Amino acid sequence: MKQARVLTETEFKRLLAVVAQMKHAGRNRLALMLSHLAGLRVGEIAALTVRDVVDGDGKVREQLRLRAEITKGGHARTVFLNERLRREIERYRTDWPEGGNDDAPLLMTQKRTAFSPNTLCQLMAQLYRLAGLDGATSHSGRRWFITKLAHSGVSPKVIMTLAGHRNLTTTQRYIDVRDDMMKAAVDLL
Structure with a gap:
């Protein structure tokens, strides 16, 4: 079975530059960053809520707890968010819905619904394809x-x-x- 391509630093920068020119750039950039900087699977990213990444005081968490029901192995785990990823989440907050519900999906489709893992997987494949990165998939990050x-x-x-x-x-x-x-x-x- 062929594995997903691992991007070079130059390719990753090119991908982010392509994403920056698109509609929903903030959302798409954050999805990629969660994959690359936290190693999350596409299903885990799709299942994240605002509450998972922001605490009760409105601060971006330093770590998040993935619930067992959203992980592939069915085992809860702690994910540490480095400073770069926390800045990305903070940057994305300007795109959150007004009066956002803490239980709302972190990333939403253009129809304002949660992504399914499959739909997010397809979106990521499209982003890699638009950046000319053959062989890259949602697992590349x-x-x-x-x-x-x-x-x-x-x-x-x-x-x-x-x-x-x-x-x-x-x-x-x-x-x-x-x-x-x-x-x-x-x-x-």
Whole structure:
């Protein structure tokens, strides 16, 4: 089975530039950022509510708790939101509905309803296609997240836990290796 393409930094910037020119740019950018910067699956992103990312005082959370019913393995997990992702969420808040309900979906379709995982998957595929990124799918961000952590020297156990995997071999299948990475590795010697 062919895996989703992992974007280079240049390709990721190009993707964001293409998204910035589109209708619903803020929503689409946040969906991609949740995938790339938190490693969330498309179904997890689609299921997020405002309450999941903003606390009772209106502050963007530093971590969110994914409920068991929205995760692939059926196990709740904590997702840590780095400063860059928290800024993205804060930036997107200007697009939230007036008098927004805390239980409202974080990302809404143009019909103001929650995304289904399938519809969000199709949207992401369209965004990658418009940016000319053949082979990229809604899983590309998750693979990017795991690969980036692995190549930054993060412990495999930590990466496995952040990804919500139960088995290290599953996590290892997500890690992309390219020639430039191998060259950088041997240049360390």
